């Protein structure tokens with residue numbers, strides 16, 4: 001086991017960090033690939049009461065959706081020496097070691113937002129949101145879905161220049177989308193948002209974040225829509 005792996009295996013956040021995470025205002029945006037997480041997050045960040053959580057990673061920046069990742073926006077790109085130092089200083093809320101790469105969220109990201117009374121927004125997978133539910137049960141978890149199967153495919157395809165490129169990526173996206181949606185629908189804490197009209201989706205997101213963890217009929221209807229969409233995805237792709 002190398003030094004970084006050992007530091008992560010034994011990692012514990014400080015007590016003040018644990019406390020901070022439990023009282024911060026946190027909104028988590030999950031959803032299937034192409035549902036609109038990034039688009040909605042960017043719109044929310046235009047309001048002064050939101051800020052984003054940018055994670056740290058030791059991996060190199062790469063091209064994402066035809067765009068090179070930007071330091072400080074997509075991730076804080078750090079080397080192994082800095083990562084080891086941050087781990088020793090207990091600067092992270094949590095840290096992971098995935099295929100030789102360190103990923104972590106620094107407490108400073110949340111502290112700055114907390115001191116300015118802002119809500120932090122993170123675009124996170126269902127597994128990550130489940131971990132936040134334990135660390136920060138007050139966080140608001142939102143699962144974004146496209147309005148229907150055809151619209152989803154059109155939006156996903158719009159990212160690729162050729163049909164071949166799309167087809168090469170599709171099996172991976174399809175499998176992870178079915179998995180993410182199935183997991184999201186199996187837990188009670190998600191507010192589901194149908195991203196049809198973008199302005200409306202952003203407004204609903206803001207309303208949900210402001211009103212806290214109360215669920216209402218609109219949430220039930222959106223959950224039903226998510227179940228129907230999942231059924232359609234399975235049917236159209238012969239997934240049993």
Ligand SMILES: Nc1ncnc2c1ncn2[C@@H]1O[C@H](COP(=O)(O)OP(=O)(O)OP(=O)(O)O)[C@@H](O)[C@H]1O
Pocket residue numbers: 031032033034035036037038039040155156158159195196197198199201
């Ligand atoms: N309400 C909307 N109406 C029309 N197009 C939309 C809407 N929301 C998002 N889109 C478009 O759909 C595509 C996918 O959106 P986005 O990149 O935000 O998805 P994502 O959930 O972040 O995906 P991924 O997890 O794969 O990065 C983009 O081209 C975006 O411009």
